[in-house]
Amino acid sequence: MLHELNPFRPGAGVRPPELVGRQPEIDLVDLMVAKSRVKRNDGGLIIYGLRGVGKTVLLNELHRNVERAGWVTIQFEARPGSAGPIAARQSLGRGVAMAGRRMTRFRSAVEDVRTAVSTVSSFALTIAGVSLNLGVAPSDHRANSGLIEVDLEELVADLAGPLQKNQSALAIFVDEMQDLDADLLTALLAVQHKATQSDWPFYVIGAGLPTLRRTMAEARSYSERFALHEVGALTHDSAIEALEKPARELGARFTRDALEEIVRESQGYPFFLQTYGKAVWDITPDRNIDIDVAVAGIAEGNADLDQGFFPARWDRTTPAERQYLRAIVDVGGSTASTAAVAEHLGVAAASVSPARQSLIEKGIIYAERRGYVSFTVPNMDRFILRQPDADS
Ligand SMILES: Nc1ncnc2c1ncn2[C@@H]1O[C@H](COP(=O)(O)OP(=O)(O)O)[C@@H](O)[C@H]1O
Ligand SMILES: [Mg+2]
Numbered sequence: 001m002l003h004e005l006n007p008f009r010p011g012a013g014v015r016p017p018e019l020v021g022r023q024p025e026i027d028l029v030d031l032m033v034a035k036s037r038v039k040r041n042d043g044g045l046i047i048y049g050l051r052g053v054g055k056t057v058l059l060n061e062l063h064r065n066v067e068r069a070g071w072v073t074i075q076f077e078a079r080p081g082s083a084g085p086i087a088a089r090q091s092l093g094r095g096v097a098m099a100g101r102r103m104t105r106f107r108s109a110v111e112d113v114r115t116a117v118s119t120v121s122s123f124a125l126t127i128a129g130v131s132l133n134l135g136v137a138p139s140d141h142r143a144n145s146g147l148i149e150v151d152l153e154e155l156v157a158d159l160a161g162p163l164q165k166n167q168s169a170l171a172i173f174v175d176e177m178q179d180l181d182a183d184l185l186t187a188l189l190a191v192q193h194k195a196t197q198s199d200w201p202f203y204v205i206g207a208g209l210p211t212l213r214r215t216m217a218e219a220r221s222y223s224e225r226f227a228l229h230e231v232g233a234l235t236h237d238s239a240i241e242a243l244e245k246p247a248r249e250l251g252a253r254f255t256r257d258a259l260e261e262i263v264r265e266s267q268g269y270p271f272f273l274q275t276y277g278k279a280v281w282d283i284t285p286d287r288n289i290d291i292d293v294a295v296a297g298i299a300e301g302n303a304d305l306d307q308g309f310f311p312a313r314w315d316r317t318t319p320a321e322r323q324y325l326r327a328i329v330d331v332g333g334s335t336a337s338t339a340a341v342a343e344h345l346g347v348a349a350a351s352v353s354p355a356r357q358s359l360i361e362k363g364i365i366y367a368e369r370r371g372y373v374s375f376t377v378p379n380m381d382r383f384i385l386r387q388p389d390a391d392s
Contacts, residue, residue: 002287007246008277010304013056016274017246021238022058025229029062029205033069036169036201043225044192044204046177048212049232051363051377052271052309055207056175058231062205063173072099072163074172078179078208080361085181089148092172092184093128096120096155099170103162104134112162119143119158123151149187156191160200169201177208178215178366185215189222196225209376211366233268233378242273252287258294265298269378271309276301310383313364313376321364324355328365328373329381335374338367 007017028045035042045062047055063075074095079087100120106113114136121138124130126146138144142158143151156170163169172188174180180188188204195202206212210230216223234242240259247254254262262280266272280289280297289297317325327344328336338356342349356373359365364380365373375381 002250002252002284003282005250006278006281007250008274008281010271010274010278010309012052013060014274015057015060016054016242016270017249018242019054019057019061020242020245021234022054022061022231025058025062025231026065028227028229029065032203033066033071033169036203037167039164039199039201041196041199041201041203043196043227044206045227045229046212046216047205047207047229047231048210049230050210050375052269053231053233054270055231059173059175059205059207063171066169066171070167071169071171072102073170074099075175076173077175078177080179080363084179085184088180088184090128093124093130095172096127097124097130097132099159100124100132100134103159106162106166106168112165115139116158116162119155123155126151148183149190152187152191153194156195156200156202157198160195160198160202163201169203171203171205174204174206175208177206178211179208186219189219189225193222193225209363209366210368210374214368214370234270234273235268236263239263239266239268239273242270243277246277247281247289252281252284252289254289254294255291257291258289261291261294262298267378272301272305272378275304275309279304306383306386309377310380313362313380314383314387316362317359317364318355321355321359324352324359325364325380325384328375329384334378334381335368335372337372339371341373 009016025047047058049055063073067073074092076091076095078084100117103113104117117134118136118139119142121132121134121136123143124132125138126144143154145151159170192204213228216226216228240263243259243262244254262276266276276298279301280293283297283300284293323345327341331340331344339349342352345352360367363376366376367373
């Protein structure tokens with residue numbers, strides 16, 4: 001009975017029993033909603049951080065909150081590689097179509113809504129080839145240029161009035177935003193910029209790897225229109241709460257030293273906390289989780305991480321890529337300069353750049369600063385050192 005109630009849930013995008021330490025982002029979006037009700041737009045939000053820190057569950061939480069506030073939303077995950085741009089446009093086109101369908105139920109200003117829906121139809125058709133049957137023909141002069149930035153801006157401009165009259169707004173949620181193609185990314189940033197200037201109720205809320213910080217810095221004039229929030233390891237107190245509260249609600253308790261040990265080992269990383277929490281819960285003989293259970297659970301949890309979390313990345317690499325990863329560990333630990341990596345491997349930088357590029361596309365490393373690469377997950381360096389075939 002106790003074991004079946006295990007509240008801890010390691011897994012990508014899986015909602016934790018207690019979403020701790022993310023109040024600043026939740027409050028910021030609540031404020032966005034409040035301001036938009038008085039026709040004020042101070043811009044969108046970008047959340048960045050390593051894998052496993054809780055970006056996706058936070059994005060989902062924010063999405064739920066604005067939907068509850070009556071916003072019309074579109075949510076999709078960007079994908080790397082050559083199929084990415086088409087997939088993103090399909091998602092956007094379909095999302096806009098659904099938004100249009102919802103808007104046909106808006107009360108008030110029938111003429112405005114008809115115009116907006118006609119632009120929606122034209123946008124969905126132009127960007128994704130989606131034909132809508134909303135009782136209004138696609139506009140023959142709005143959102144049909146085939147230039148994503150122009151079309152998106154016209155769409156948002158035409159939706160602004162009806163959305164505002166209905167105390168609503170349009171928000172686009174993009175996960176894995178670092179994988180968005182440059183055209184679509186620029187369009188989203190530019191239209192957020194324009195919406196902020198014009199107080200149109202339109203918001204881009206994105207999440208992705210720390211690369212986004214650089215991307216935003218390079219898009220300087222637009223990036224002022226975004227709050228940039230890094231999410232990372234939880235503070236000590238939040239990490240304690242993430243373990244203690246769900247347990248308490250089920251009538252179980254951790255001893256103080258057990259909590260401290262788990263938090264220390266996890267370094268506050270949400271995915272690790274969930275993994276260890278789940279493991280200790282699975283092995284505890286009763287409702288009291290003491291230091292012995294914690295130590296055994298951590299070992300169990302580490303074995304799980306070595307079976308799942310880390311190999312999910314490592315197993316997808318080629319021998320040449322593994323050499324590259326091993327060299328990062330040897331020269332830098334979790335971050336290394338690409339020049340030092342090439343030197344360590346005894347080759348010219350250009351000859352290892354295909355391996356680097358492919359590792360970036362696989363989401364295993366990222367280039368936060370020019371000339372440097374880092375692992376996308378915490379503790380990947382330690383995992384690599386444990387691999388028997390690290391040198392092969
Ligand atoms: N604030 C939090 N408190 C506790 N656990 C969390 C928190 N945020 C995320 N988690 C857990 O961490 C894991 C990774 O979350 P996820 O959103 O997939 O991370 P990311 O998208 O950054 O890779 C999940 O198991 C989730 O339940
Ligand atoms: Mg995620």
